[in-house]
Amino acid sequence: MHSKRLWPVLILFLLVAGTIGLSCSAVRAHQIETLELEYKLKAAFLYNFARFIEWPKVNDPSFPFIFCVLGKDPFGAALSGLQERSIDDQAIKLHYAAGISTGLDQCQMLFVSKSEKQNMHQVVRFTKGKPIVTVSDIEGFASADGMFEFIITEGKLSFIINNSKAQACGLRVSSSLLNLALKVQ
């Protein structure tokens, strides 16, 4: 009699324990997954930005398009696919920089990682007047004279363009990109 009542309880316990256990592994997987998805999307945005921006003419077309990441690399493998692609027939080359150095002068596009939040103003000053497209997901980057700022609204990834800054650096952002931006400054 007793064992007859025990087995359904046992089944329920297994169902409950199973759900809790699986959901826990899911929390981990999902947190990683969510972050991974976010930077995969950001990488794809960066590639698209590059295609809709005109840089001042380069003398040597065989010169690669240098794509730089400043600070702690949040992309991992999400960016590596860029090396097999090109922008206006220029091969893309990735360059990872730990800090601000003269090497950054070579960059056409510079992604400023969140780890560089303290140095944000320094980076902006460094790139002033240079044809370097600065992009970051640091909050307030566009207002601090950065060019592109990633922003997540209603769960979707969007961006703010500081077009006056881009123009001051001799860059031309295509109107279709400007139209898609959440805000143009």
Added chain:
Amino acid sequence: MCFLYTSGLLGYIFLQMRTQDICSFLYFSKWHRMKKKRYMLLTLAATVQAALPGVLLAGQGNEYLDMDITQLMSITVTSVAKKEQSLLDAAAAAFVITQEDIRRSGVTTLPDALAMAPGVQVARINSGNWSVSTRGFAGSTSNKLLVLIDGRSVYSPAYSGVFWDMQNTLLEDVERIEVIRGPGGTLWGANAVNGVINIITKQAQDTVGSLVRISGGNQLFGTAGRYGAKLGENTHGRAYVSYDSYGSNSLYETKQSAQDEWRPLQTGFRFDGEPDEELNWTLQGDAYRNEKEQFVSFLWLPDPPYLSDGFQDSSLHKGANILGRVHKHMGAGKSLTFKAYYDYAERSEYYYQLDFDTLDLDLQYQTPWGQRHNLTFGAGYRTVWGKFSKNFQVALSDRQDNLYNAFIQDEIALIPEKLLLTLGAKYEHNDYTGSVWQPSARILWKPQTHHAFWLSSARAVRTPGMVERQGKVLLGVYPMPDGRMVPSYVFGNASYGNEKLYAYEAGYRWQATNRLFFDAATFYYDYHNVQTLTPEMTPSGLHANFTNNSDGYSYGFELAADWKPAEQLNFALTYSYFKLDLQGNTPTVVSQSDFRTKSTPRHQVSWRGSYSLLHNLQFNLWARYRSSIVNYAINEGRGKKLNIDDALIVDANIIWTPRPGLELMLAAQNLLESQRLNFVSEYATPPTEIERSIYGKITWRF
């Protein structure tokens, strides 16, 4: 106090832990530091994920690189709050049962749907009787719950409880059911002591088209139809009719038929209009006629032979209601709502007949005030005419009761978006106990977007029902020493007062990912002047009076988790712990505190799982467990104890959608046992075992 401190401490520790820590804690080992075990877990995770198509393991490449920006901008990166936003931000223990939850559960009645919410005790007593309560005080005459259907209160003024067999809203038209455990007196008014259940039907614009439903099985035959249409530029309307017939169950003692067939017939309509962006209105109404059979095993009579034989009683319920609501936006966050309804309900049983007319008017205004305040205030008036006949079992005299109320609530953004304080107070005046104040204070803290903590403290009041104030209920007839037979009554008491509750609650919600949601709530309730029966020896015999002679406290906690590991897989898990302790101040008839404290299960678990296969085939399983309870069977002699063992109740169904609009369901309720005693009514209904129900259902939308 110690309890609150402990839960606070636990909450703090929880906050300090990161997700990973909590999870590894749940695995009872530091597995992630031990390579071997980690490997095992990864294998398990991989197996599970391989088994569930749609659970995507993050790949190595970047599949988004070749998409254009418009496509990229449509992809959701972070979770938008999955739950109804207003409830996610509520500083209260709130739970939402959605239309989809109802559809998947296979339930055919409103009270059965409520069992999906944590902290709610639902037990079917016979075909049309339920015990529905939140946080204790279970019983067929459970009376501390406010139930609203589209803003219309449906508890009976006779005893402040709900006749669930008279609430037959078309389930397909229910948009959602909000279950708020804990006092809601400030906003909702008296009787919202232990909880508020808010049944919200769809707007008419969401039910355009036709629906036909036919169901049949060993315990149930049902049919329903609804037609909705666009009636004008900005006006929509719908009308429905439903008829169900529930078969009889069996008596616990004799295993013979309980002859408790129940046949509800209901029809209704709803119109919604939005003449401009600032104004919207609703006009809706229902009418119903239910037949219910019941077996009355015996009945005390005031005259010889004093005790009736068992007999079959056919009861009839009739009613109609009409409700109108106008909502006006006045710009800058200001809005005005006016609501009015008229409700007629008639219930005729062998031993009593109730007849109620209710008129209710409500006005509410909402306005921001300064930078940080959001004020809501309003006033209401309700009048109830009660007429009673067949007075020999439950005697009540005809009367009209008036109720006035006014309330104010201020939401103060102490730190915008992060820290929100809500202060409120309701003043209510009723004809029995005069002025009643119900204040509350709630605080919501959102340290991060996906985390919310809340604390609340409130005073709630249950005002007397008509029976307790001026009723006369025949308890029994017994011989005096001199050989005379004398009837014994429970008398309503002119000094019967309010039952009071001081409630302290705390809770936490966490949207862990866009597919995983956790909710935890804990409470400590301090009750005063709870209903009791006090015996009194008088020259005419031994009687009892309704009194407020019991105090006590209850505490408990509820956990809920919602997890959607993949598009086609859903889990919902709830656990509720509850304990009530009541102390009588004077000797009471029947060990009533015993009845109240043990009629609610200590532990309740509900597990729902849903899996969709091939996009048109869905499997649903709902298992719920409750620990043992003790009921008192009235027909086995007064106060005969009946221990009801703990139980696992399993419902399962398959839904097949062969083509859009057509849905076939095969469902089983109470799958594990052919019949089961769930709960024994403390009044009249003999102990009844509920039969296993297997039915098929065809729903066609066109």
